[in-house]
Amino acid sequence: MNHTDAPAAHVLPDFVAEAVQATDRTFSLYVHVPFCLSRCGYCDFNTYISPDLGPGASHDSYASTAIKELEFAADTLDRSGIVPRPLHSVFFGGGTPTLLPAEDLNAIxxxxxxxxxxxxxxxxxxxxxxxxxxxxxxxxxAAGGFNRISMGMQSSVSHVLQVLERTHNPDNVVSATQWIREAHLELSLDLIFGTPGESLQDWQRSLDTVLGLRPDHVSAYGLIVEEGTKLAAQIRRGVYPNTDPDDQADKYLATEQRLSDAGYRWYEISNWAYDPDNQGIHQSQHNLAYWRDQDWWGIGPGAHSHMAGFRWWNAKHPAAYASRVLENISPAIGHEIPDADARLLEKIMLGVRLAEGLDTAVLADQPRHAAQHAMTETQLLATQGLIEPDALEAGRIVPTLRGRLLDDAITRRLAGF
Structure with a gap:
């Protein structure tokens, strides 16, 4: 993988413009808002508690800084000879974007x-x-143009939220859902399963709550204990037990059963859309843009961007990020051009997570020995019940339910690890 220093000039490499013009790639926008009221014990995201981190990096001034980076982005695309493309999707993440006034989010x-x-x-x-x-x-x-809210519910059980150090009142999920419905916005609920001390019954209670609220979309992730977090330290000291892969597998299977029975369809291993007639509706178009290797520009501290195989990332701390933006210097501090092996691994890793699957042509497009090995592995994976045989006959690699539990192993085998 080719790592170099980020360019200071407002320009992207020539091959990016050539690739964008030669292909029908979508263009999305991600806006990172790094502020939170408190830091959850399991969180390793680039978030900050202080509402004022210096010029251009406070609650009050953040919108104007983000807008200035948007203008920098537009200027960079123009200087790079890239014809503007209307945004396919926009996603404000964090942090907690709604700690900023709605008028600021609308202005961005x-x-x-x-x-x-x-x-x-x-x-x-x-x-x-x-x-x-x-x-x-x-x-x-809603009046400003937003049409979807992704709400961090995580659990409906108080003692589970306490371990995660989520400070919200579970009852407020119901109130917020009602307001979102009244405004005719789509609703996605985010859940975490496998928290230390969470029983299968606790998880079923959370699923009961979700199904009672009938969101358009559900994301459910097994808890990953990241090094450097407070939760990791608590587990290391014996305050809480570590996560149990078998427990998480049982909860994933329960999730699939309950959601599919209620009309939800998985389209990515950790994501389900309400789609009783299997028409492909309510899937997150923004996340699909990531998984399908499309283009996006990331705004904000630590945000990552990608265009036609060229990747770059911004200064992580809000103060450093804002200082660069306000001085009309690129906030990017590094970039990379993944080599062919890295690109192939990423395509495999993402493709086998999707219900639409991975095109077997991706595996064939590599040196002969490696391609033969990968195609042999696909037959073994189908025989072992990890990928769908019918999909394989149609040229797609789609994990079975059992395969979804072992997607890392599928990736390693197809990639020849």
Whole structure:
């Protein structure tokens, strides 16, 4: 993988413009809002508690800084000879974007629309915590152009939320859902299973709550204990037991059963869309853009961007990020051009997580010995019940339910590890 220093000039490599013009790639926008009211014990995201981290990096000034980076992005694309493409999707993540006033989020979105355009019907999402929205905020976001809210529920069981150090009131999930529905916005609920001390009955209670709220979309992830987090230290000291892979597998199977019985369809290993007629509706178009290797520009501290195989990332700390933006210097501090092996591994890793699967042509497009090995492995994986035989006959590698539990192993085998 080729790592070099990020260029200071407002320009992308020539091959990016050539690739964008030669292919029908979509273009999305991610806006990172790094503020939180408190830091959850399991979280290793680039988030900060202080509302004021210096010039351009406070609650009050953040929108204007983000808008300035949007303008920098538009100028860079223009200087690079890349014809503007209307935004396929927009996603505000964090952190907790809704700690900023709705008018600030709307102002960032409005400026993005002015600079790039937004496709008709584009998915425009903000993340939110149940305690960070009010009925008025939801109505203002809807009026400003947002059409989807992804709410961090995680669990409906108080002692599980306590271990995760989630501070929201579980009852507020119900109120926020009602406001979102009244504003005619789509709703996605984010869940975490496998928290230390969470029983299977606890998880079933959370699923009961979700099914009672009938969101359009559900994301459910097994808890990963990241090094350097408070939870990792607590587990190391014996305050909590470590996560149990078998327990997480049981909860994943329960999730698939309950959601599929209620009309939800998995389209990515950790994501389900309400789609009783199997028409492909309510899937997260923004996340699919990531998984399908499309283009996106990331705005904000630590945000990553990708265009036609060229990747770069911004300064991580909000103060350092804002300082560069305000001085009209690229906030990017590094970039890379993944080599062919890295690109292949990524395509395999992402493809085998999707219900649409991985095209077997991807495996054939490599040196002869490696391609033969990979195709032999696909037959073994089908025989072992890890990928769907019918899909394989049609040229797609799609994991079975059992295969979803072993997707890392599938990736390693197809990649020849």
């Amino acid at each position: 979105l409005e400026r993005a629309g002015q600079l790039f355009g937004i496709q008709p019907g584009a998915e425009i999402t903000t993340e939110a915590n149940p305690d960070s929205v009010t009925q008025q905020v939801v109505q203002e976001l």
